[in-house]
Amino acid sequence: NKYKNTLAEFRKEANEIIKNNPKLFDELPLTAIVQNYIMEKMKNDVEKIDLENCKIDDDLYTPGTTIYPRYICKTFSQIHSTNILTVRTQNIQLTNYHDNDYESIPIPMIITSSADKSIKFTSLLTGDIYNVCDVHKGGVLAIDFHPIYTTIMLSASMDGSIMLINASTMEVKQIFKDHNKYVVRAKFSPDRSMFFTASYDYTLNIYKFCGSSTPRLFSPHIVNSSIPTSLLMLTTPSTLPTPSTPLPIYSKIHTITFESNIESLYILPNSSYLIVGIRDSNYFHYVNFQHTNSKTQSFEITKHNMNANGDDRVSFIAMDIVASPNNGGKYLLVMTDDESGRIIMFKTFNTNDINKNEDIASLTLIQLANFYDIPSPDSSPISSSPTIPSIAIRKFTYPRLLWHSSGKYFYACGIDAYPRVYSIESKRLVDKLKGHVKNNGNSKISNSESDNDKLSGHSDVVREMWYNEERDLLITCGFDKCMKIWGSDELCRELMKDLKEEGEKNRNQGFFVRRNTIV
Structure with missing residues (x-):
């Protein structure tokens, strides 16, 4: 008007x-x-x-509590001197070498990325910065963690790159350069068999589990040792992963090209469908797994109209x-x-x-x-x-x-x-x-x-x-x-003080050490 x-x-x-x-x-x-x-x-x-x-x-009509x-x-x-772009929390296994043995302790971390291209790992308890990861050449727009092997971090950058990083050792496990524009979304499937990346180059890439490898830091004579691909590798470990636990590796199996920039995506909890939203469209694209x-490793895709009356007017995305x-x-x-x-x-x-x-x-x-x-x-x-x-x-x-x-x-x-x-x-x-x-x-x-x-x-x-x-x-x-x-609740500040004191006590006892920047 x-x-x-x-x-x-x-x-x-x-x-x-x-x-x-x-x-x-x-x-x-x-x-x-x-x-x-x-x-x-x-x-x-x-x-x-x-x-x-x-x-x-x-x-949908039942009221919730006010908590x-x-x-x-x-x-x-x-933590950062430039705009913060993403935030996650995760328990990260940090390992120290003590008394001729490795001691691994899970630390609750806040993981953030910034326009300065860095990813920082900050203790939720004390505010100490334990790790800084500067491996991308552009700002990191998306971060996700493996549902089972919780030290494996998936990161996606404005430089078009995708990386799988061992957040405990800061080792870059895999690098993918399959996009030529911003990668705005990156997510693991809940069943951990796949992960997905979406970019402004109009493409959605699908990566699938294809084996596992032992971290180089703890197995110098077995680098990227391939273990036969099997969904058995994806079962929940009976114990927490250790520094020598074989970690999953992935390979790209399929690319779907859309008509415009991909803005949004979500994988359903049972990993049956991936829902994709793109610019200049009133449709969702449901990718059926x-x-x-x-x-051919191709997938059935159906379009679902967001307009209630079923027309094709694009009034929103x-x-x-x-x-x-x-x-x-x-x-x-x-x-x-x-x-x-x-x-x-x-x-x-x-x-x-x-x-x-x-x-x-x-x-x-x-x-x-x-x-x-x-x-x-x-x-x-x-x-x-x-x-x-x-x-x-x-x-x-x-x-x-x-x-x-x-x-x-x-x-x-x-x-x-x-x-x-x-x-x-x-x-x-x-x-x-x-x-x-x-x-x-x-x-x-x-x-x-x-x-x-x-x-x-x-x-x-x-x-x-x-x-x-x-x-x-x-x-x-x-x-x-x-x-x-x-x-x-209003007592949460006292709770954070207690958590900080607990974290500082453990730090002073030598349980954790601050690591160097990884570039």
Whole structure:
């Protein structure tokens, strides 16, 4: 309708009213109200829709507890000097040579990558940086860890390279250079038989387990000794992996080329389907790993329309996909680039059992709910800009979603400095993570880490989130060069102090040593 700057101008001229009435921005935008009306009208008018498939399960109406990470308990501001791009947590086996023997101890680590091309391994307990990995020639955009051999890290870079790295020894096990543009996604399959990489060169690469090798550091006479390929190698070890445990190796078996940049992908918990979202398309591409041609290593691909009415209008694209954690991935949450901040919940399949090997009933996905992630005007230099229209803001950001393990809440970030919490039951915003002390919109968190800084939220766009289920912690990172830890109660700061004391005690007893930078 050509009125692209109207909202920005209104925010600029009505700035004082907006600041004095923040609740105005907690309400649904007009576009959201219209979309909800259209959705309800369609459900009432279309008689041919299978009512059983449209039935919303009871667990989507059951309220959750109010226990989820939302209280700031720790800030790390000195890990990176540039924008932090990714964050993960993982227990990493660190090994010391003591009394003529190797002693291996799992250390809870926060793993982050930055625009400076580095990957850093920081103790979740003490904040000590144990390892720095500088093997990529571009910023690392995606990190994942092997589901069983938890020291094996998969990393993907802006330089187009993929690496498998032993995070305990910092040995680069394998390097793949099969992409010629940014690699934006990289994930292991839950059954650990494959991993996948997606790039802006329009390609999805599929890599498969093909053997194993013994770490070079501990077996100098057996380098990359190939053990016959067998799925038996992928069974859960009876004991924790040791430095000499043979580690899996992979090879590329297939490439799928799409019509545009790949933005999002998700592998379902049972490893049966990989779901891919691309730019300039209203379709998801479901790659079926249950029906595979063993001779050609090709896979069946079906397209699923995200538009509720089944048309081909591209009004939004899928920037992120996450499947529900508490029911085998029965529902998909999809973050779109729509100017209203629209987040859509779909039924993953139009059947009642996603594990059945039966034909999919319909190629149009069923929309169960809509959420609207609206940025706060004062929470980011981008979102408060009077010169950049809101529709443009969405196109230049990379929003992300994250489920809480209960399946009752999810987090959204990527458009401003506040991660937001939404309730599945109420379909509403329930929390904005600002910390206990409000930040000045123009302030930055300094290296001195004042008390106010430690208790405050982010001061710039939040780029990535990770949920640590073991400790019920949310880890966030972003363009303020800070990493923050959020707990589920106001005593979480005391818990972090106790964990730090425990970690420092072990460090002082010589259990761990800081390693050198690996280049």
